[in-house]
Amino acid sequence: MILEQMRRNPTDPVPYMRYRRLGRSPLTVSAVGFGTCQLRMIPEQQALDTLKKGFELGVNFVHTAPDYEGAEDLVAQAIEESGRRVIVFSQGYGERTHFEWLFESTCRKLKTKRLDVFGIACVEDREYLGENVWKKGGIIEFLLEKKQQGRLGSIFCETHGTPEYIGKLIRSAVFDAMLLPYNLLGFHVLSYFPSSPVIPEDIPRNKKEIFPLARQYGIALMLMKPLGGGLMCPGKAFPTHRRFSTERTLLRSEDILRALLMDADVTCVVPGTASVAEAEENAAAGWVQSPLPSDQIAVLQCSTAEMIASLCSRCGHCDLLCSRHLPVSWLFRDAYISNGGSETFETLDRLQYFHLHPQDIATCSVCDNRSCWCPQGIDIPYRLIEVHEQMQILRERGLLPETPDQINVQRPRGPWPSKVISRDIPDRLPAGARRTLRLWLENVGPLKWLSLAAAADHRPMTLVIDTGRTRQNVRLRHEVEPGTRTHFSFEFESPDNPGQYTLRFFLVKEDERITDQTEPLLTCPLLIE
Ligand code: SF4
Ligand code: SF4
The missing domain is CATH 3.20.20.100 (NADP-dependent oxidoreductase domain)
Known part of the structure; x- marks a missing residue:
């Protein structure tokens, strides 16, 4: 009807x-x-x-x-x-x-x-x-x-x-x-x-x-x-x-x-x-x-x-057939999520491409027993080698989340202990440009980030982006329990004057002063052209 x-x-x-x-x-x-x-x-x-x-x-x-x-x-x-x-x-x-x-x-x-x-x-x-x-x-x-x-x-x-x-x-x-x-x-x-x-x-x-x-x-x-x-x-x-x-x-x-x-x-x-x-x-x-x-x-x-x-539908048929025990369907899955950009959820740490396949050389390219087979007609070795090369490009550009091993060795930073799981921050921008930046952070401290301070406006935590000459504040949008993660996505306005800058990111309470002793959770060089 x-x-x-x-x-x-x-x-x-x-x-x-x-x-x-x-x-x-x-x-x-x-x-x-x-x-x-x-x-x-x-x-x-x-x-x-x-x-x-x-x-x-x-x-x-x-x-x-x-x-x-x-x-x-x-x-x-x-x-x-x-x-x-x-x-x-x-x-x-x-x-x-x-x-x-x-x-x-x-x-x-x-x-x-x-x-x-x-x-x-x-x-x-x-x-x-x-x-x-x-x-x-x-x-x-x-x-x-x-x-x-x-x-x-x-x-x-x-x-x-x-x-x-x-x-x-x-x-x-x-x-x-x-x-x-x-x-x-x-x-x-x-x-x-x-x-x-x-x-x-x-x-x-x-x-x-x-x-x-x-x-x-x-x-x-x-x-x-x-x-x-x-x-x-x-x-x-x-x-x-x-x-x-x-x-x-x-x-x-x-x-x-x-x-x-x-x-x-x-x-x-x-x-x-x-x-x-x-x-x-x-x-x-x-x-x-x-x-x-x-x-x-x-x-x-x-x-x-x-x-x-040409796409793996993730039927799982080949996962048990691979002579090198590659979790083939999961490798395809993370590659599609990482490269498509539109997916609503991230890959779980343990299912990340380079956690499952840490080798630099694509295993399929040196495989002498190609026992895999796809009922859907996917040329698995060809497609996996293609996927591997592309994932290496994303890794070199810093566009993949940290692997579980990298997260484990990362030292918590800042007054509200955090780890940076992924970042999308350019190292150069035109003067006066606007560009969306993204950070994905994990709360590794013992306290909730939103409700602990019970601030009047209920938004006690703020991400501060300091260029040395300008500061931008981005509010936290929701509660982040210990051990959980949050995205900060915001429009960044680059400085008007060309030169070499250092972007410093601080996660602080709204009323918290940033001093020379305040530890940034992340520091990135930025060339303004
Ligand atoms: S058999 Fe084909 S469709 Fe199924 S998981 Fe493997 S590559 Fe993907
Ligand atoms: S070619 Fe790749 S997917 Fe196929 S059996 Fe060899 S390592 Fe496994």
Whole structure:
């Protein structure tokens, strides 16, 4: 059932966004919504501009989560600044007490007592971790109670479960909507095959089995990973260092999303969106327009087939076949994540390319027993050698995170002990330039970074960037528990005068003075040209 909402106000700049009923709930959502996990990796103003551009273009919902490093707060701020009505799909996890705390904290951020919708993050993981989902006192009971009390409109869940598992969720009749992975490739950059007893998601079967079942039960299907986590087309928000797929025609996100939306079983697509340019292109896919012309569909199919033939889908088949015991699929996975730039999560330390393959020479290039074989037709040695060369380039440019060994030997620095896990800081810039810099830090001290100081503004920690002549402050966006990490992404303004500078980064409390004795957590040379 599709509700086409035509222009309600003649001055509305977006007359044609399609809106669809969210399952059996009374809500209608735009055909395109935004995923917000990447917002933690872009400067705050860029995040706000991206969201507000989407709202202006007719996007009326976002998916977010409390563990997206402050994304929920940015969403709340963007909605308030835009003055528009936007539906927020946030989600919780953990036992009931924690889940309830997350629900209330979303209410506080959105300044409301009643949420349109709230959901369960990766519901199969909740069950796998032994959290009480279904039983008495569990989180489903909590959500149903909130609905009864009038404090919640609809319930959704996010899932990477098997089709059998998703089928059970649908038949439970608890959920109005489901956020599940689907794209034309049949896999995405984070696809993984876990060890037993967990069974992986199956994207092609989602289409064959889950789509019709959801239709039968009147449950809205919201598609995550519609662009394969950046595998299907280069993103516009982050630099793509290298594409490993060999499609002759590069695809556009708008066409890919439009093709998905031609499926009547699909309620909406939820691509991660992290720049104004991405907001414009993604939102346009949801506008009312004629179906994608057949010649464009043919290009889409052809490029997708070429991607499938040249990208590892991570089926895991070859991992046990390699005579040198290389974890082949994991090497491909980290290479795709590191080079694509658009992925929402980083590789775990223990799964980093150079942790798994520390040798400088690609093992495949000296292998005399090529026992690997790929049912998908990937030339594994050729592709792995290609991947190795590219990962070495990224390593030389300092663009890969520290390996676990490097992290272990790194000395904690600064008054709030931290380790630098990765950095994206140039060593030269034009005078007066603006450039996004990134730091990924780990709190290796014993204290929480946000709440310990209980500062009036609740933002007690600040990253200070000192050039010797100028200082820039960047606020911490969320709580960082001991042993956890946070991203600082910010727009840096380079000095106006050419010369050799030293960038010093300090993590301090807002009221803390930086003296000659204050230890920087990082020092970098910077040539201003
Ligand atoms: S068999 Fe092919 S698709 Fe499967 S993990 Fe190995 S390289 Fe990837
Ligand atoms: S060529 Fe590479 S992937 Fe294949 S068996 Fe040899 S080392 Fe393993």
